[in-house]
Amino acid sequence: MTGYIGLDLGGTFIKAGLVDQDGNIVLEKQIPTQVGQGAEVIVENLLEMVRLIQDDMSEDMDIPGVGIGAPGCVKVSEGIYVEGPNLPDWKDFPVASILSEKLELSVVVDNDANMAALGEYTYGAGQGCTDMMMVTLGTGVGSGLILDGKLYRGVHDTAGEFGHTTIQFEGPVCNCGRKGCVEAYIGTNGILAVLKAKLEAGRSSVLKEMVLDKIMPKDIGMAAKKGDELAIEVLHDVGYALGIGFGNIANLLNLERIVVGGGVAAAGDFILEPARKGCREMAMKVQGETLQIVPASLGNKAGFIGAACLAMLNSQ
């Protein structure tokens, strides 16, 4: 039996899975990343994850390779993690060769958003299409592109920054310092800013009973599910802005599908329906009408599943 180990290296946890050739998750593990304790500690934790899986797997399992998804900028062909805000311990760090030598296995590393896209494309909500984007809605907005059936990385492996598509260049300030990016609307700060403005305008809502600084997007989603009008309106407004961004992508790339995941996407159709509306209104006819905007199906396993898929592709 053949399986591939996928490692999803996050700022807080390392998630790992052993995925067989049919996409079944054979084993699954999670340990803390221990960011801030030095480059070597993270390497040791990644090695530990692989060893834990190797210890638990059946003896007839053959592992041709390991894939890693890491948060930030990665030079894929060189196996180097360049940099990223959530992993300050590593800078121009040759993670693939270091792990490969210690494990005596082929190791490949890529950006975590790309890995989620590859996972959803191969075994999740992106199955069966050739041109898609996976968008992860959380504190920020991550994304990865599958074009003509292959992960598209661009000339320096930094493609896929959909979150920083400008939709209103005189709009609200984004986490990146620029104005009017998609993330400035649908990122956590963006959503909370829209809520705050509406509450300060005197609107009533069950959310008024909470301490404003403690409210998170998931609270707004829960309030919407209970029928809170203001919460529904907030999610509509930010979802519609997301849809304007999707319209840009539809016009440019004529994708078949956009798969939407991440914590904020748990609000489901409260965000997806206005996003579909915004996209249809802003996209050209064919591009807008044919684009499917669907929820992700692999949850927070998309990252390690995608990393295992990359290891699979890499060993072919």
Place this chain on the structure above:
Amino acid sequence: MTGYIGLDLGGTFIKAGLVDQDGNIVLEKQIPTQVGQGAEVIVENLLEMVRLIQDDMSEDMDIPGVGIGAPGCVKVSEGIYVEGPNLPDWKDFPVASILSEKLELSVVVDNDANMAALGEYTYGAGQGCTDMMMVTLGTGVGSGLILDGKLYRGVHDTAGEFGHTTIQFEGPVCNCGRKGCVEAYIGTNGILAVLKAKLEAGRSSVLKEMVLDKIMPKDIGMAAKKGDELAIEVLHDVGYALGIGFGNIANLLNLERIVVGGGVAAAGDFILEPARKGCREMAMKVQGETLQIVPASLGNKAGFIGAACLAMLNSQ
């Protein structure tokens, strides 16, 4: 000797060329399209162009195929011209099979903006890169994408509508009816609206001596070259808006190069410099710093050269 015939079918003229395998233009012709006289007349004119070239070419020339670039929506794999505003005579018109039967040659048809992109990529300003966009600035904004060294068409062959990237969703109305598209700034109407607003605000300019409704973008370009401050400012403003759109593309696709052609691009660096500035300011660091924004080099021959290239690819 082997050559390919490329036909650039425009709303006013059909331009045609015989292009050899090294990209040399062996022969070149042009006749009126005669739009509005029925589907058959345009077919006859296309056939006439091919025959004129065949009559003039040397006897040892072998023609494996013909390529056509047409303005509008094309189903490439089926050889069908679907529709477009500049070619109302054709609707779901099987142009490739009709011409192929009459010429007894392989015929392939694609969108004209794609053909310009393929032409510049193969033999023009896009040579040597794998990921590029060709943008044609005219009445509207056309564009085509080369990704991973291949023409990227999307799932219904309608990719590449960069002109309708929204950069300010509360911005000026575009030719497409939506608001704040790139074309709403850098399309002919957009440029003239910016000029008009500045003139009406009482600004002085040599352009004040012209009848406002007769001014075209090329007049603004000429005034800029003579040092007219207002003309320079108009081109700066619309060029900067174009650059914001380029920033979106840079972030999403991490392209190596954007090639800018079309009549409006004759203003050269009066538009390209602010576009580069806008792009650098709106794109992420790596994506923005490494993207080259360069003028096209094939002029109005890009279309038929690209169509000949498609015929070449199609016969391989």
